[in-house]
Amino acid sequence: MSEKQILIADDDQDLLELLSLRCQQLGLAVVVADNAMDALSTADVCAPEIALLDVRMPGGNGISVSEMMATDERLSRTSVIVMTGDPNEKVQQRCQEMGARLVRKDQQIWTRLEPMLKELIAQESTDDTTPPTELRDGAPPSEPGDQESLLSMLQEWGWLDDPTSSTAEREQDAGTPWVLAIDDDPDFSIGLQKRLLSVGVQLVRAYRGMDGYRSAFQRRPAAILLDYQMPDGNGEYILRRLKESNATDSVPVIVVTGMRDASLKRRMMAAGASEFLTKPVSWEQLKRALLQYTDLDLRAKIVPQEVVCSG
Structure with missing residues:
Protein backbone atom coordinates (compact mmCIF):
# COMPACT_ATOMS: atom_id res chain seq x y z
CA MET A 1 0.00 0.00 0.00
CA GLY A 158 -16.35 37.55 10.66
CA TRP A 159 -13.91 34.93 9.35
CA LEU A 160 -13.29 36.33 5.88
CA ASP A 161 -12.19 39.83 6.73
CA ASP A 162 -8.39 39.42 6.70
CA PRO A 163 -7.18 42.08 4.21
CA THR A 164 -3.81 40.37 3.79
CA SER A 165 -5.25 37.07 2.64
CA SER A 166 -4.72 37.57 -1.09
CA THR A 167 -2.25 39.24 -3.39
CA ALA A 168 -5.16 40.74 -5.28
CA GLU A 169 -5.46 44.44 -4.51
CA ARG A 170 -8.09 44.95 -1.78
CA GLU A 171 -8.79 48.68 -1.96
CA GLN A 172 -12.59 48.78 -1.74
CA ASP A 173 -14.56 50.08 1.21
CA ALA A 174 -17.05 47.70 2.76
CA GLY A 175 -20.10 49.63 1.55
CA THR A 176 -18.82 50.55 -1.90
CA PRO A 177 -19.88 48.50 -4.93
CA TRP A 178 -16.93 46.85 -6.62
CA VAL A 179 -15.95 44.85 -9.65
CA LEU A 180 -13.15 42.29 -9.79
CA ALA A 181 -10.84 42.27 -12.83
CA ILE A 182 -8.82 39.06 -13.21
CA ASP A 183 -6.44 40.17 -15.94
CA ASP A 184 -2.64 40.37 -16.19
CA ASP A 185 -2.82 43.41 -18.53
CA PRO A 186 -2.15 46.46 -16.30
CA ASP A 187 -3.13 48.91 -19.05
CA PHE A 188 -6.58 47.39 -19.27
CA SER A 189 -7.22 47.24 -15.53
CA ILE A 190 -5.79 50.68 -14.75
CA GLY A 191 -7.79 52.30 -17.54
CA LEU A 192 -10.95 50.52 -16.44
CA GLN A 193 -10.34 51.48 -12.83
CA LYS A 194 -10.44 55.20 -13.70
CA ARG A 195 -13.68 54.82 -15.60
CA LEU A 196 -15.41 52.84 -12.88
CA LEU A 197 -14.28 55.26 -10.19
CA SER A 198 -15.88 58.05 -12.17
CA VAL A 199 -19.26 56.37 -11.65
CA GLY A 200 -18.68 55.45 -8.01
CA VAL A 201 -17.60 51.83 -8.49
CA GLN A 202 -14.27 50.51 -7.28
CA LEU A 203 -12.14 48.00 -9.12
CA VAL A 204 -10.07 45.29 -7.45
CA ARG A 205 -7.31 43.97 -9.70
CA ALA A 206 -5.90 40.46 -9.63
CA TYR A 207 -3.10 39.68 -12.07
CA ARG A 208 -3.05 35.92 -11.42
CA GLY A 209 -5.96 33.59 -11.97
CA MET A 210 -6.07 31.86 -8.58
CA ASP A 211 -5.56 35.15 -6.74
CA GLY A 212 -8.68 36.43 -8.45
CA TYR A 213 -10.61 33.28 -7.62
CA ARG A 214 -9.70 33.51 -3.94
CA SER A 215 -10.55 37.21 -3.84
CA ALA A 216 -14.01 36.52 -5.30
CA PHE A 217 -14.61 33.75 -2.79
CA GLN A 218 -13.68 35.87 0.18
CA ARG A 219 -15.90 38.80 -0.72
CA ARG A 220 -18.58 38.80 -3.37
CA PRO A 221 -18.07 41.33 -6.19
CA ALA A 222 -20.88 42.78 -8.31
CA ALA A 223 -19.25 41.26 -11.38
CA ILE A 224 -16.04 39.65 -12.55
CA LEU A 225 -14.12 40.67 -15.67
CA LEU A 226 -12.06 37.66 -16.69
CA ASP A 227 -9.19 37.41 -19.16
CA TYR A 228 -8.37 34.07 -20.75
CA GLN A 229 -4.56 33.90 -20.84
CA MET A 230 -2.99 34.57 -17.43
CA PRO A 231 -0.32 33.25 -15.10
CA ASP A 232 -1.45 30.61 -12.61
CA GLY A 233 -4.52 29.33 -14.45
CA ASN A 234 -6.26 30.17 -17.71
CA GLY A 235 -9.64 31.83 -17.77
CA GLU A 236 -11.51 28.66 -18.66
CA TYR A 237 -10.23 26.89 -15.56
CA ILE A 238 -10.96 29.90 -13.32
CA LEU A 239 -14.47 30.22 -14.76
CA ARG A 240 -15.17 26.56 -14.06
CA ARG A 241 -13.99 26.92 -10.46
CA LEU A 242 -16.12 30.04 -9.97
CA LYS A 243 -19.24 28.33 -11.27
CA GLU A 244 -18.66 25.18 -9.23
CA SER A 245 -18.61 27.03 -5.91
CA ASN A 246 -21.87 27.97 -4.18
CA ALA A 247 -20.17 31.14 -2.97
CA THR A 248 -19.47 32.49 -6.47
CA ASP A 249 -21.67 30.64 -8.95
CA SER A 250 -24.20 33.47 -9.27
CA VAL A 251 -21.64 36.27 -9.80
CA PRO A 252 -21.83 37.49 -13.43
CA VAL A 253 -18.59 36.76 -15.29
CA ILE A 254 -17.77 38.86 -18.35
CA VAL A 255 -14.92 37.40 -20.38
CA VAL A 256 -12.68 40.09 -21.89
CA THR A 257 -9.90 38.66 -24.02
CA GLY A 258 -7.72 39.45 -26.99
CA MET A 259 -8.37 35.98 -28.45
CA ARG A 260 -10.73 35.96 -31.45
CA ASP A 261 -11.78 32.34 -31.29
CA ALA A 262 -15.37 31.26 -31.93
CA SER A 263 -14.86 27.85 -30.32
CA LEU A 264 -13.40 29.48 -27.20
CA LYS A 265 -16.41 31.80 -27.01
CA ARG A 266 -18.78 28.82 -27.21
CA ARG A 267 -16.88 26.99 -24.46
CA MET A 268 -16.81 29.97 -22.14
CA MET A 269 -20.49 30.75 -22.62
CA ALA A 270 -21.37 27.08 -22.09
CA ALA A 271 -19.29 27.11 -18.89
CA GLY A 272 -21.38 29.95 -17.47
CA ALA A 273 -19.94 33.24 -18.74
CA SER A 274 -22.54 35.98 -19.02
CA GLU A 275 -20.81 37.79 -21.87
CA PHE A 276 -17.78 37.36 -24.13
CA LEU A 277 -16.04 40.53 -25.32
CA THR A 278 -12.99 40.73 -27.55
CA LYS A 279 -10.28 43.38 -27.03
CA PRO A 280 -10.01 46.17 -27.99
CA VAL A 281 -13.17 46.86 -26.02
CA SER A 282 -14.80 50.25 -25.47
CA TRP A 283 -16.08 51.64 -22.22
CA GLU A 284 -19.58 51.66 -23.70
CA GLN A 285 -19.38 47.93 -24.40
CA LEU A 286 -18.28 47.19 -20.86
CA LYS A 287 -20.82 49.54 -19.35
CA ARG A 288 -23.61 47.98 -21.39
CA ALA A 289 -22.63 44.50 -20.18
CA LEU A 290 -22.36 45.61 -16.55
CA LEU A 291 -25.76 47.29 -16.71
CA GLN A 292 -27.31 44.16 -18.22
CA TYR A 293 -25.96 41.68 -15.69
CA THR A 294 -25.66 43.70 -12.47
CA ASP A 295 -27.54 46.27 -10.40
CA LEU A 296 -24.67 48.76 -10.57
CA ASP A 297 -25.65 52.39 -11.05
CA LEU A 298 -23.53 53.61 -13.97
CA ARG A 299 -25.67 56.56 -15.01
CA ALA A 300 -22.89 59.12 -14.72
CA LYS A 301 -21.51 59.83 -18.19
CA ILE A 302 -18.36 61.80 -17.60
CA VAL A 303 -15.89 59.62 -19.46
CA PRO A 304 -15.24 59.56 -23.20
CA GLN A 305 -16.39 56.66 -25.36
CA GLU A 306 -12.92 55.49 -26.17
CA VAL A 307 -11.03 52.25 -26.23
CA VAL A 308 -10.20 50.91 -22.77
CA CYS A 309 -7.42 48.64 -23.93
CA SER A 310 -6.15 47.47 -27.25
CA GLY A 311 -4.18 44.49 -25.97
Whole structure:
Protein backbone atom coordinates (compact mmCIF):
# COMPACT_ATOMS: atom_id res chain seq x y z
CA MET A 1 0.00 0.00 0.00
CA SER A 2 1.40 3.40 -0.95
CA GLU A 3 1.97 6.00 1.74
CA LYS A 4 -1.07 8.17 2.32
CA GLN A 5 -0.62 11.93 2.43
CA ILE A 6 -2.20 14.30 4.92
CA LEU A 7 -2.49 18.08 4.71
CA ILE A 8 -2.43 19.77 8.12
CA ALA A 9 -3.51 23.42 8.13
CA ASP A 10 -3.28 25.42 11.35
CA ASP A 11 -1.72 28.77 12.28
CA ASP A 12 -0.70 27.47 15.72
CA GLN A 13 2.90 26.53 14.93
CA ASP A 14 3.40 24.47 18.09
CA LEU A 15 0.30 22.38 17.41
CA LEU A 16 1.22 22.14 13.73
CA GLU A 17 4.62 20.66 14.59
CA LEU A 18 3.15 18.28 17.15
CA LEU A 19 0.44 16.99 14.81
CA SER A 20 2.96 16.65 11.99
CA LEU A 21 5.21 14.50 14.15
CA ARG A 22 2.34 12.34 15.37
CA CYS A 23 1.01 11.82 11.84
CA GLN A 24 4.47 10.88 10.59
CA GLN A 25 4.66 8.27 13.34
CA LEU A 26 1.47 6.78 11.92
CA GLY A 27 3.17 6.44 8.55
CA LEU A 28 1.56 9.44 6.88
CA ALA A 29 3.37 11.77 4.50
CA VAL A 30 2.73 15.27 5.86
CA VAL A 31 2.34 18.60 4.06
CA VAL A 32 1.48 21.70 6.06
CA ALA A 33 -0.02 25.18 5.68
CA ASP A 34 -0.54 27.97 8.18
CA ASN A 35 -3.31 29.91 6.41
CA ALA A 36 -6.41 29.14 4.38
CA MET A 37 -5.08 30.25 1.01
CA ASP A 38 -1.89 28.19 1.32
CA ALA A 39 -4.01 25.24 2.45
CA LEU A 40 -6.14 25.48 -0.67
CA SER A 41 -3.13 25.87 -2.97
CA THR A 42 -1.31 22.96 -1.34
CA ALA A 43 -4.37 20.76 -1.60
CA ASP A 44 -4.74 21.69 -5.27
CA VAL A 45 -1.15 20.64 -5.97
CA CYS A 46 -0.89 17.55 -3.74
CA ALA A 47 -4.45 16.15 -3.71
CA PRO A 48 -3.93 14.55 -0.26
CA GLU A 49 -6.00 11.59 0.89
CA ILE A 50 -6.65 13.31 4.24
CA ALA A 51 -6.97 16.98 5.19
CA LEU A 52 -6.85 18.15 8.81
CA LEU A 53 -8.07 21.75 8.83
CA ASP A 54 -8.39 24.30 11.60
CA VAL A 55 -11.60 26.35 11.51
CA ARG A 56 -9.97 29.68 12.32
CA MET A 57 -7.00 30.57 10.13
CA PRO A 58 -5.67 33.74 8.51
CA GLY A 59 -7.26 34.39 5.14
CA GLY A 60 -10.32 32.22 5.71
CA ASN A 61 -11.00 29.00 7.57
CA GLY A 62 -11.14 25.25 7.34
CA ILE A 63 -14.82 25.19 6.47
CA SER A 64 -14.36 27.45 3.45
CA VAL A 65 -11.35 25.41 2.31
CA SER A 66 -13.41 22.22 2.67
CA GLU A 67 -16.23 23.69 0.61
CA MET A 68 -13.86 24.73 -2.15
CA MET A 69 -12.17 21.32 -2.16
CA ALA A 70 -15.56 19.64 -2.47
CA THR A 71 -16.19 21.40 -5.78
CA ASP A 72 -13.02 19.97 -7.32
CA GLU A 73 -13.30 16.51 -8.88
CA ARG A 74 -9.90 15.37 -7.56
CA LEU A 75 -10.16 16.91 -4.11
CA SER A 76 -13.76 15.89 -3.46
CA ARG A 77 -12.45 12.43 -2.48
CA THR A 78 -10.18 13.83 0.24
CA SER A 79 -11.31 12.83 3.74
CA VAL A 80 -11.62 16.03 5.76
CA ILE A 81 -11.32 16.45 9.51
CA VAL A 82 -12.16 19.91 10.85
CA MET A 83 -10.62 21.09 14.12
CA THR A 84 -12.32 23.72 16.27
CA GLY A 85 -12.23 24.98 19.81
CA ASP A 86 -15.85 26.11 19.47
CA PRO A 87 -17.98 23.27 18.09
CA ASN A 88 -21.16 25.33 17.92
CA GLU A 89 -24.32 24.29 16.12
CA LYS A 90 -23.49 26.02 12.84
CA VAL A 91 -20.05 24.45 12.66
CA GLN A 92 -21.49 21.02 13.36
CA GLN A 93 -24.22 21.48 10.77
CA ARG A 94 -21.84 22.64 8.05
CA CYS A 95 -19.49 19.73 8.71
CA GLN A 96 -22.38 17.32 8.52
CA GLU A 97 -23.56 18.81 5.22
CA MET A 98 -20.06 18.52 3.74
CA GLY A 99 -19.44 15.03 5.11
CA ALA A 100 -16.49 16.23 7.18
CA ARG A 101 -15.48 14.84 10.54
CA LEU A 102 -15.33 17.28 13.43
CA VAL A 103 -12.94 17.15 16.38
CA ARG A 104 -12.69 19.41 19.38
CA LYS A 105 -9.42 21.35 19.55
CA ASP A 106 -8.08 21.14 23.09
CA GLN A 107 -5.35 19.40 25.07
CA GLN A 108 -6.92 16.00 24.32
CA ILE A 109 -7.08 16.51 20.57
CA TRP A 110 -4.68 13.70 19.69
CA THR A 111 -6.70 11.22 21.77
CA ARG A 112 -9.65 11.95 19.48
CA LEU A 113 -7.70 12.32 16.26
CA GLU A 114 -5.62 9.16 16.41
CA PRO A 115 -8.50 6.66 16.02
CA MET A 116 -9.99 8.72 13.18
CA LEU A 117 -6.68 8.76 11.34
CA LYS A 118 -6.05 5.06 11.91
CA GLU A 119 -9.47 4.30 10.47
CA LEU A 120 -8.73 6.38 7.37
CA ILE A 121 -5.27 4.89 6.95
CA ALA A 122 -6.74 1.39 7.13
CA GLN A 123 -9.10 2.05 4.28
CA GLU A 124 -7.80 0.42 1.11
CA SER A 125 -9.43 3.12 -1.01
CA THR A 126 -11.66 6.10 -0.51
CA ASP A 127 -15.29 5.21 -1.10
CA ASP A 128 -18.25 7.44 -1.77
CA THR A 129 -19.82 6.95 1.65
CA THR A 130 -20.31 10.20 3.54
CA PRO A 131 -18.52 9.90 6.89
CA PRO A 132 -20.45 10.87 10.00
CA THR A 133 -19.69 14.06 11.86
CA GLU A 134 -17.64 13.14 14.91
CA LEU A 135 -17.71 15.08 18.17
CA ARG A 136 -16.81 12.75 20.97
CA ASP A 137 -17.41 15.04 23.91
CA GLY A 138 -19.85 17.65 22.62
CA ALA A 139 -23.51 17.97 21.76
CA PRO A 140 -24.94 15.78 18.98
CA PRO A 141 -24.90 17.30 15.52
CA SER A 142 -27.91 19.32 14.52
CA GLU A 143 -30.17 18.38 11.66
CA PRO A 144 -29.37 20.08 8.33
CA GLY A 145 -31.86 22.63 7.15
CA ASP A 146 -30.32 26.07 7.13
CA GLN A 147 -29.92 26.93 3.45
CA GLU A 148 -27.95 30.16 3.86
CA SER A 149 -24.94 30.35 1.58
CA LEU A 150 -21.52 29.43 2.89
CA LEU A 151 -20.18 32.87 2.08
CA SER A 152 -22.90 34.75 3.98
CA MET A 153 -22.47 32.44 6.96
CA LEU A 154 -18.71 32.96 7.09
CA GLN A 155 -19.09 36.72 6.71
CA GLU A 156 -21.57 36.71 9.59
CA TRP A 157 -18.97 35.01 11.75
CA GLY A 158 -16.35 37.55 10.66
CA TRP A 159 -13.91 34.93 9.35
CA LEU A 160 -13.29 36.33 5.88
CA ASP A 161 -12.19 39.83 6.73
CA ASP A 162 -8.39 39.42 6.70
CA PRO A 163 -7.18 42.08 4.21
CA THR A 164 -3.81 40.37 3.79
CA SER A 165 -5.25 37.07 2.64
CA SER A 166 -4.72 37.57 -1.09
CA THR A 167 -2.25 39.24 -3.39
CA ALA A 168 -5.16 40.74 -5.28
CA GLU A 169 -5.46 44.44 -4.51
CA ARG A 170 -8.09 44.95 -1.78
CA GLU A 171 -8.79 48.68 -1.96
CA GLN A 172 -12.59 48.78 -1.74
CA ASP A 173 -14.56 50.08 1.21
CA ALA A 174 -17.05 47.70 2.76
CA GLY A 175 -20.10 49.63 1.55
CA THR A 176 -18.82 50.55 -1.90
CA PRO A 177 -19.88 48.50 -4.93
CA TRP A 178 -16.93 46.85 -6.62
CA VAL A 179 -15.95 44.85 -9.65
CA LEU A 180 -13.15 42.29 -9.79
CA ALA A 181 -10.84 42.27 -12.83
CA ILE A 182 -8.82 39.06 -13.21
CA ASP A 183 -6.44 40.17 -15.94
CA ASP A 184 -2.64 40.37 -16.19
CA ASP A 185 -2.82 43.41 -18.53
CA PRO A 186 -2.15 46.46 -16.30
CA ASP A 187 -3.13 48.91 -19.05
CA PHE A 188 -6.58 47.39 -19.27
CA SER A 189 -7.22 47.24 -15.53
CA ILE A 190 -5.79 50.68 -14.75
CA GLY A 191 -7.79 52.30 -17.54
CA LEU A 192 -10.95 50.52 -16.44
CA GLN A 193 -10.34 51.48 -12.83
CA LYS A 194 -10.44 55.20 -13.70
CA ARG A 195 -13.68 54.82 -15.60
CA LEU A 196 -15.41 52.84 -12.88
CA LEU A 197 -14.28 55.26 -10.19
CA SER A 198 -15.88 58.05 -12.17
CA VAL A 199 -19.26 56.37 -11.65
CA GLY A 200 -18.68 55.45 -8.01
CA VAL A 201 -17.60 51.83 -8.49
CA GLN A 202 -14.27 50.51 -7.28
CA LEU A 203 -12.14 48.00 -9.12
CA VAL A 204 -10.07 45.29 -7.45
CA ARG A 205 -7.31 43.97 -9.70
CA ALA A 206 -5.90 40.46 -9.63
CA TYR A 207 -3.10 39.68 -12.07
CA ARG A 208 -3.05 35.92 -11.42
CA GLY A 209 -5.96 33.59 -11.97
CA MET A 210 -6.07 31.86 -8.58
CA ASP A 211 -5.56 35.15 -6.74
CA GLY A 212 -8.68 36.43 -8.45
CA TYR A 213 -10.61 33.28 -7.62
CA ARG A 214 -9.70 33.51 -3.94
CA SER A 215 -10.55 37.21 -3.84
CA ALA A 216 -14.01 36.52 -5.30
CA PHE A 217 -14.61 33.75 -2.79
CA GLN A 218 -13.68 35.87 0.18
CA ARG A 219 -15.90 38.80 -0.72
CA ARG A 220 -18.58 38.80 -3.37
CA PRO A 221 -18.07 41.33 -6.19
CA ALA A 222 -20.88 42.78 -8.31
CA ALA A 223 -19.25 41.26 -11.38
CA ILE A 224 -16.04 39.65 -12.55
CA LEU A 225 -14.12 40.67 -15.67
CA LEU A 226 -12.06 37.66 -16.69
CA ASP A 227 -9.19 37.41 -19.16
CA TYR A 228 -8.37 34.07 -20.75
CA GLN A 229 -4.56 33.90 -20.84
CA MET A 230 -2.99 34.57 -17.43
CA PRO A 231 -0.32 33.25 -15.10
CA ASP A 232 -1.45 30.61 -12.61
CA GLY A 233 -4.52 29.33 -14.45
CA ASN A 234 -6.26 30.17 -17.71
CA GLY A 235 -9.64 31.83 -17.77
CA GLU A 236 -11.51 28.66 -18.66
CA TYR A 237 -10.23 26.89 -15.56
CA ILE A 238 -10.96 29.90 -13.32
CA LEU A 239 -14.47 30.22 -14.76
CA ARG A 240 -15.17 26.56 -14.06
CA ARG A 241 -13.99 26.92 -10.46
CA LEU A 242 -16.12 30.04 -9.97
CA LYS A 243 -19.24 28.33 -11.27
CA GLU A 244 -18.66 25.18 -9.23
CA SER A 245 -18.61 27.03 -5.91
CA ASN A 246 -21.87 27.97 -4.18
CA ALA A 247 -20.17 31.14 -2.97
CA THR A 248 -19.47 32.49 -6.47
CA ASP A 249 -21.67 30.64 -8.95
CA SER A 250 -24.20 33.47 -9.27
CA VAL A 251 -21.64 36.27 -9.80
CA PRO A 252 -21.83 37.49 -13.43
CA VAL A 253 -18.59 36.76 -15.29
CA ILE A 254 -17.77 38.86 -18.35
CA VAL A 255 -14.92 37.40 -20.38
CA VAL A 256 -12.68 40.09 -21.89
CA THR A 257 -9.90 38.66 -24.02
CA GLY A 258 -7.72 39.45 -26.99
CA MET A 259 -8.37 35.98 -28.45
CA ARG A 260 -10.73 35.96 -31.45
CA ASP A 261 -11.78 32.34 -31.29
CA ALA A 262 -15.37 31.26 -31.93
CA SER A 263 -14.86 27.85 -30.32
CA LEU A 264 -13.40 29.48 -27.20
CA LYS A 265 -16.41 31.80 -27.01
CA ARG A 266 -18.78 28.82 -27.21
CA ARG A 267 -16.88 26.99 -24.46
CA MET A 268 -16.81 29.97 -22.14
CA MET A 269 -20.49 30.75 -22.62
CA ALA A 270 -21.37 27.08 -22.09
CA ALA A 271 -19.29 27.11 -18.89
CA GLY A 272 -21.38 29.95 -17.47
CA ALA A 273 -19.94 33.24 -18.74
CA SER A 274 -22.54 35.98 -19.02
CA GLU A 275 -20.81 37.79 -21.87
CA PHE A 276 -17.78 37.36 -24.13
CA LEU A 277 -16.04 40.53 -25.32
CA THR A 278 -12.99 40.73 -27.55
CA LYS A 279 -10.28 43.38 -27.03
CA PRO A 280 -10.01 46.17 -27.99
CA VAL A 281 -13.17 46.86 -26.02
CA SER A 282 -14.80 50.25 -25.47
CA TRP A 283 -16.08 51.64 -22.22
CA GLU A 284 -19.58 51.66 -23.70
CA GLN A 285 -19.38 47.93 -24.40
CA LEU A 286 -18.28 47.19 -20.86
CA LYS A 287 -20.82 49.54 -19.35
CA ARG A 288 -23.61 47.98 -21.39
CA ALA A 289 -22.63 44.50 -20.18
CA LEU A 290 -22.36 45.61 -16.55
CA LEU A 291 -25.76 47.29 -16.71
CA GLN A 292 -27.31 44.16 -18.22
CA TYR A 293 -25.96 41.68 -15.69
CA THR A 294 -25.66 43.70 -12.47
CA ASP A 295 -27.54 46.27 -10.40
CA LEU A 296 -24.67 48.76 -10.57
CA ASP A 297 -25.65 52.39 -11.05
CA LEU A 298 -23.53 53.61 -13.97
CA ARG A 299 -25.67 56.56 -15.01
CA ALA A 300 -22.89 59.12 -14.72
CA LYS A 301 -21.51 59.83 -18.19
CA ILE A 302 -18.36 61.80 -17.60
CA VAL A 303 -15.89 59.62 -19.46
CA PRO A 304 -15.24 59.56 -23.20
CA GLN A 305 -16.39 56.66 -25.36
CA GLU A 306 -12.92 55.49 -26.17
CA VAL A 307 -11.03 52.25 -26.23
CA VAL A 308 -10.20 50.91 -22.77
CA CYS A 309 -7.42 48.64 -23.93
CA SER A 310 -6.15 47.47 -27.25
CA GLY A 311 -4.18 44.49 -25.97
